[in-house]
Amino acid sequence: MESQMACEGKGVSKHIWVIPFPACGHILPLVDLNHQLLLRGLKVTILVTPKNLCYLSPLLSLHSPSNVQTLVFPFPSQSSLPPGVEQMQDLPISFVPDIATALGKLYDPLFQWFQSHPSPPVAILSDTLLSSWTTKLACHLNIPNISFLPFNVRAVSSWFGKLNIMPSFYTEAYMASIQSWGLVFNSFKELEGENLDIIKEKFTRHDRVWAVGPLLPAKAGDRGLNERGGPSSIPPGQVMAWLDSCHVDKSVVYVGFGSQITLTKRQMKAVASALEDSGVRFIWAVKDPMKRVQDGDDDQSMIPQGFEDRVAGRGLVIKGWAPQVAILRHRAVGSNLSHCGWNSALEGILAGVLLLAWPMQADHFHITKLLADEFGVAIRVCKGLRSIPDSVKLARIFVDSTSMARPERVRAIKLQKTALNAIRKGGSSYQALDKLIEGLSSFNGNKIKENKIRSSIAEQERLHQLFIQVITSLHGNIEDEFKSLFQETQVATALDTVEQLVEEQHLNPLFSDKTNIMDVVHNLSTAKKAGIQYLIQTLVLPFPSHSSIPSGVENMQEVTISFVPDFAAA
Incomplete structure (x- = not known):
């Protein structure tokens, strides 16, 4: 996958501006993507805050x-x-x-930095969770924004179809991502080709959607893999030496729930009991507790008293960061109890280990369905952020997961080969990366080849449809407000009366108690006039000022669709 393909316009490397979202599961795969961009002749500038600079160390040491x-x-x-x-x-x-x-508060200083740069970037590559403002920044700078989505494609296609019922933050972010010049996924066609097609056909309405994964770590070798995280209670070298001492291949169970999940005291006890009772060799990575930002579990990540002493020799407990990629790749490791976060799942696929799935939040449930139900390479163990597994059943699963005869393991090894083929030269992800580089290399300052960035007619139509979706989601509230106003002016009562009279007198020719319809018409006319006047006085208001909307602009015809959230806020 590490091709040295030159950029278009030899002698001039295209400069790409990278804006990651500060979470390990987002920044690390984006770093790995940047490694591929750099290998293929591009230049990158990466926005980062001081405490996240450490995650760039492997990349900076390589280039x-x-x-x-x-x-x-x-x-x-x-x-x-x-x-x-x-x-x-x-x-x-x-x-x-x-x-x-x-991070959106950096908009103005970033704009100023770009304007003063002697050779500014020709494009922005940003995390999808920042798209609501990075797409707007790119629009103001007249350069394209490419959205990087560190989620599995199946989940994203589902989310894109529910924009009108999602929380406003995610609606804005994903709408902006769809509006981006292109989308990049850390996945591969053989795993999620059908969902990639859905996104192209139903949402973006163009082919600039690339699956370039599984992305390989930015530094080869176990030593490099160990440098990707933070502090740890056990040095990585000691962890690998312990694995080397395990003489039976695929006999070790690795337990890890990523950088975002902490277990409660009861969950920790259940996992510990299962590991202790199973008798298997294991490595358990225990994440540091989260900051006390709100009332919650003060007992998170607590290892049961005496557990480490009782399992000494056959198990390791790593507090803090664990060199997960290196652990999973080791010959001694056969299975992984995981929350099925996307990065962890891809690392497991590349290592060919059997996944024991405990989905907890976000896209975990989509991933588990994909891997357990569709590809049959994972075993369901538990589900839910606060669920507690049955320790007896879990112990049996740990023992069974080390068996080489399990059909899930056979399929996992087959999927591993498919994933490796995808990133080799000529593979689907390799070719997709070539096309992405070709697209990035075509950017020239504020232009893409000969034409300024413009959406095609199909894209404009799709963006209009997205705008309608958002407006429709607001319709219920607007309709309720109008009903309330008409009730206050008795228009609704008059209309109901007319409807009743017409029905009675039209359907019953023998109805003798005829009501004076002219009186009703007069009353209705008076009520309607009063209602209309009230609505005019109520609804015709000056357009509220909003700092991000150009002065005097009151409708979307005068700006790009990235201003939808600003209009709604105004």
Whole structure:
């Protein structure tokens, strides 16, 4: 996959501006994508805040400073975030909008940086969760924005179809992603080709959707893989030495729930009991507790007292960061109890291990359905963020997962080969990466080849449909307001009366108690006039001022669709 394909316009490397979302599951795969861009002749500048700079270390050590640069800005203050927090590893998932909002405050300084740069970027490559403002920034700078989605395609296609019922933050972010010049997924065609087609045909209405995964880590070798995270209670070298001492292949169970999940005391006890009773060799990665940002479990990530002593010799408990990729790739590891986050799932697929699925939130449930039900390479263990597994059943699953005869293991090894073929030269992901590089290499300053960036007619129609979806989602509230106003002016009562009279007198010719219809017409006319006048006085108001909307603009015809959230806010 590490091709040295040159960019169009030899001698001039295209400069790409990368804006990641500060969460391990987002920033690390984007770093890996940048590694591929750099290998193929592009230059990148990566926006980062001080406490996230460490995640770029492997990339910076591999490439020349003339090709990869960092743009370090202080993390903007945000009242809803604990002091000093700069990334999602310290927070529950409910704080995603707060992190994105905080980074959006960098809009003006980023705009100024671009304007003053002697050789500014020709495109922005940003995380989908930041698209609500990065797409707008790109529009103002007259350069394209490419959206990177570190989720599985199946989940994204489902989310794109539910924009009108999703929380406003995600609606805005995903609408902006669809509006982006292109979408990049860390997946591969053989795994999610059908859902890729759905996104192209139903949402983007163009083919600039690339599945370029599974993305390989930016630094080859176990030593490089160990440098991707934070501090750990056990040095990576010691972990690998322990695995080397395990003489039976596929006999070790790895337990890890990623960088975002912490277990409660009861969940920890259930997992510990299952590991202890099963008798299997294991490595258990225990994430550090989250910041105390709200009332919750003060007992998160607590290892049962005496557990480590009782399992000494056949098990390792790693507190903090674990070199997960290196662990999964080791010959001794055969299965992985996982939350089925997308990065963990792809790492498991590439390692050919049997996945024991405990989906908890976000896209985990889509991933489990894909891997357990459709491809048969995973075994369902439990589900839910606060669910507690049966420790007796879990112990049996641990024992069974080390068996080489399980059909899920056979299928996992087959899927591993398919994934590796996808990223080899000529494979589907390799070719998709070629096409992505070709697209990025075609950008020339504020233009794409000969033409300024414009949506095709089909794209404009799709964006219009998305706009209608959002407006429709507001229709219920507007309709209720109108009903209330008409009731206040008695228009609704008059209309109901007319409807009743017409029905009675039309359907019953013998009806003798005829009502004077002219009286009703007069009353209705008076009520309608009063209602219309009331509505005019109520609804015809000056357009509210909004800092991000150009002065004097009152409708979407005068701006791009990225301003939809601003109009709604105004």
